[in-house]
Amino acid sequence: MNGYGGKILRVNLSTGTLTKESTPADLARDFIGGRGFGIYFLLKEVPKGADPLGPENKLFISSGPISGMLIPGGGKCDWTTKAPLTGGYASASMGGHFTAEMKYAGLDSIILEGISPKPVYLFIDNDKVELRDASDLWGKNTFAVEKQFKQKLGEEYQIAVIGPGGENLVSYACINHDYGRQAGRGGVGAVMGSKKVKAIVIHGTKSVPVADVETYRKAGQALYKACKEAEAWKQWTSYGTTQVVSWCDEVGALPTRNFSAGTFEGAKTLSGPYMREHIVITDKGCFACPSPCGKYSRMKKYNSNVEGPEYETIGLCGSNLGIADIESVAQANLLCDDLGIDTISAGNAIGWAMECYQKGIFTKKDTDGLDLKFGNVDAVFTLIKKIARREGLGALLSEGVKRASKKVGKGSEKFAIHVKGMEQSGYATHNATAMLLAYMTCDVGAHHNRAWAITYDIQVGRELVTPEKVKRVIWLQNFRPMFDVIGGCRLQWVELDIDRDLYVPAMEAITGIHRTWEDLEKVGERIWNLTRLYWARENEDFGRTWDLPAPRFYEDPPKTGATKGQITSLETVNKLLDIYYEQRGWSLDGLPTAATIESLGLKAVVA
Amino acid sequence: MRLYVDSTKCSGCNACRVACSLNLFSENNPKKSALVIEPHFPSPGVYTVKVCTQCGDCAAVCPTEAIKQDEQGAYYVDFAECNLCEACVPECPEGVMFVRAELANTAWKCDLCGDCVTVCGTSALWIAEKEPVAV
């Protein structure tokens, strides 16, 4: 099948059996790949009510048709599962080179099922697939394990590995790859850990079949030309996502001290240009990317290196914790990566704990003696390690802020900044209704990557609630995640503003199938409804209350900064949802109606 | 003319190697490419890239005269003439002479097509006159 690896590898960890099946043509036609395959498998194969950390849950790893190809951004693979963090849908998109290697090994999806009796790693070398003993690797940090595999097997192998975080089933444990890329959110690393899979090591030497090689070469080269000539190329490639730190600070979107404000007095030393000048050594990129956003850094103070920090980590582990020193943020980033926990959820959870301490809800007895003040760098480092090991306060924080605040009570739930149990990522939304709605309705929880709408808020009026704003959020939600479906990165379109129609002839030349972006957005809309139905299936009381944002954003105006005194209201929150549900074809409680399911052709899938 | 590289600009993306395999073999398979990217991570955290300098040492030892020069003077492998003897491989000072029998029944090398330069986002690669001093 042109553009595809051709096979799905099924790994039954309980029995130790590995089987391959051909990727069905109609699956590729209707769900395309990546995240599309993920939700299809999740609905069909993980039974309702499965324990995310139990034997019935599965981990679906999928590449897409542009993965491994001469297409800018062809370097992403999707990791889909039932989320330990939220009990709902999890999908994490991992960059680097792993997805390309899947295609070269002839694989579109790898499915991990069951639970292994002993720690293992999955070894793939073209058609040779084996489970191998990982007992001497269990307990080790991710960087050391990746290095060990690279030295033993060679640099052509691509490695995905969990750290102690995943082994210890931290709710937001991640999976690491290429010394700096992650399948980050929702606890995908904990699912891998629950299955006792330490790593996947993969190598392939097959060529990917292509429908029309010459047209593909020309179309691919045209995409590279467009990226290189983009007006924004230099700025974007110099700073990556850190380019928005200063701007977010100016407009009150930089999460500060547990999202109590959106402007941070220390933002200058967290900015993109400051960071580049002081710690960046290499622009490190994912597969086939002409605009590498990875900033590989050296922290002299700590004698260490890390890929990062990028904007999210600067926000959540920097300003959100009252830390202004970029080297310390980079070190926090490294600790999280090496131990295998998501920097966003970890930074958010630590910020919550710091506010508990500030308010006297925690005393030093609760913090294992740590003086958990905002700005205490050493306490942050200690707490990251405790979270990964689930020790002391770390055990509570490892459950995520929704569960932790429920256990602690005393009003701490009011400032647990999450939606659906996923910690909010790097944008403070006291007064930015489109971005707030984006967080409220994102299909994995409070994550920004589906619909990034802050600039739009500023452009048209941040407090406005209009059908146009909602329409914009919906369009972004149908469109942006399609990059996850085709196996690539959205940031060339997002940051360089290249003409997205340039992808169309390239994809057609690869797969032999003509798809416009309108066609892809229709697939996006279908997937959006399927993930919504998944949440509803798994949670009895799922509905509007699950879409509500943290109370902070409708009760607690910042006392400082660009959004001082500004706040949304609960009435506005519900009005946003009213308009959103209507435009989506959902009920007043936020569930896809029978008519919508029918009109999107989804009846068979959700039967 | 020859290919040059500034490794400090390399991001490790491998677009060059995909473009190269498409040129040499009309296949999408960066393992069948003629440049080498060596990652050095986690420390010091840089990539080093090896490219063909068009020195001609490979051609000098080829017993079947399979390595020829085109109109621009660039050395390339005539796939039909190669017998996989591998005499060329150790001669290459940059390690960019390739024989992998499981991937192709011929040796292969850079033919100076320039597609890698076209797709390199960071402009780490360029083609220019050969200079007297070897890089």
Next chain:
Amino acid sequence: MPATLRLSGPLRDFNGGQTEVKVQAGLTVREVLTNLGIVPETIAVVVVNDEQGNKDYVIQEGDVVRVLAIIGGG
């Protein structure tokens, strides 16, 4: 020699689809943007003659000023 303003991506919509617009020296970047109908707060980055600048910079003759909107972070 007038100054040049270069617009990235979607900002071109405010200039009839064109990247470049000639601007008067003596105005701030902020004023020039407002005259074009662009809300200055949507501009994340100002680069003046290849160096980091800001929206309050007073444009000089012959300057090349690049402004970038942020369409998406991540």
